[in-house]
Amino acid sequence: MTLREEFEAKEQRELAPYAMTSVATRGRDHEIAPDELRTEFQRDRDRIIHSKAFRRLEYKTQVFVVHEGDHYRTRLTHTLEVSQVGETIARALGLNPDLTETIALGHDLGHTPFGHTGEEALDRILEDGFRHYEQGVRVVEYLETPYIYKGHRGLNLTWETREGILKNNLWKGEPIPNRDEFAHLLVDELPTLEAQVIMYADQIAFISHDVDDGLRSGLIIVDELKDLTIWEEIQGGPEKPASRNIIPFLVNDVIRNSKENLKRFNVKTSEDAKRADHLIVCFSESTRRMKEELFSYLFDHVYFHHRVARIRHKCMETVETLFREFTNDLRLLPTKTQARIKEEIAALPGDLSATEHNAAERRIVAHTIRDYIAGMTDRYAFKVYNDLKAPELRYT
Numbered sequence: 001m002t003l004r005e006e007f008e009a010k011e012q013r014e015l016a017p018y019a020m021t022s023v024a025t026r027g028r029d030h031e032i033a034p035d036e037l038r039t040e041f042q043r044d045r046d047r048i049i050h051s052k053a054f055r056r057l058e059y060k061t062q063v064f065v066v067h068e069g070d071h072y073r074t075r076l077t078h079t080l081e082v083s084q085v086g087e088t089i090a091r092a093l094g095l096n097p098d099l100t101e102t103i104a105l106g107h108d109l110g111h112t113p114f115g116h117t118g119e120e121a122l123d124r125i126l127e128d129g130f131r132h133y134e135q136g137v138r139v140v141e142y143l144e145t146p147y148i149y150k151g152h153r154g155l156n157l158t159w160e161t162r163e164g165i166l167k168n169n170l171w172k173g174e175p176i177p178n179r180d181e182f183a184h185l186l187v188d189e190l191p192t193l194e195a196q197v198i199m200y201a202d203q204i205a206f207i208s209h210d211v212d213d214g215l216r217s218g219l220i221i222v223d224e225l226k227d228l229t230i231w232e233e234i235q236g237g238p239e240k241p242a243s244r245n246i247i248p249f250l251v252n253d254v255i256r257n258s259k260e261n262l263k264r265f266n267v268k269t270s271e272d273a274k275r276a277d278h279l280i281v282c283f284s285e286s287t288r289r290m291k292e293e294l295f296s297y298l299f300d301h302v303y304f305h306h307r308v309a310r311i312r313h314k315c316m317e318t319v320e321t322l323f324r325e326f327t328n329d330l331r332l333l334p335t336k337t338q339a340r341i342k343e344e345i346a347a348l349p350g351d352l353s354a355t356e357h358n359a360a361e362r363r364i365v366a367h368t369i370r371d372y373i374a375g376m377t378d379r380y381a382f383k384v385y386n387d388l389k390a391p392e393l394r395y396t
């Protein structure tokens, strides 16, 4: 028996019947021989950690632009916090901790430079919009290319990991905008319970660390938090700051409420959870309301504080300028990026009308520039902006 087979047997023995086991995966687009040491989901996790997109998360903004201070969260540390919170919830519910961890590590791979500001800028520019969770799937299915020597692009991850990345925002009730592009991940189906855990671990992590970073930056003060309903649940006293009590309070609520839902809706298998008409993993209604109130407080006092808004303005301008300048002169793009445009245009079907051909060409250009900009770190985006726009020449 290999170590992998032992892990697989352990999953069968120890996980709840509604957990997603690694042997039940729908598999990968390109078949590979089983590994001796790792299950399929453990392999996905390693493929994500070794990707370039994962390493770039270190220099991408969460809320505070990376160079503002060394103690603020970045996309990378946010991702690790989501993974930690997610695993705690998954283990308490008897779900597969490996799949949960893997989805957590991949859930923000599609994030642009400058956090949601970069996302918003691209969304305004592109005809078919921009969502980081859709981009995350493009990253793992197309933009990363460690296996090009095997004749295919992408990280070749299992279906369940990709589904978890795509459906990360379903808790907001937002449909997946580009339905056709992602039809292979069954856009109308709810994802596995493990993916549902990450939707909530994500919210728990960001709400708690944004309070913490907000306090650290002086944008908010503890006294103001006292007016919020959630204060009763999280007040810490002089020794323990309130921000440290947010995670345990929300984690316990999600676990308790999800356990009740599993019973109430008689969820016996992973498939039952996908067929339910709403998410099984979620906050109780009263906690959801408290979380929303805290979130809108953060919205006004942190995300849209004038100090943050000024930087936001600069970031928005950077993304818009890069997009515009690249579109106007494709020679400003790296050689490889220009080559992708040429190759994709050359591969267009020969029977298109001139109008159709032009539209397809424009789409190829826009999508290639989208992928190039979305992949940038904050500091690289500022560097390219300076290369294009700064009046002085710097020889460094």
Ligand code: MG
Residues within 6 Å of the ligand: 078, 082, 107, 108, 202
């Ligand atoms: Mg996130």
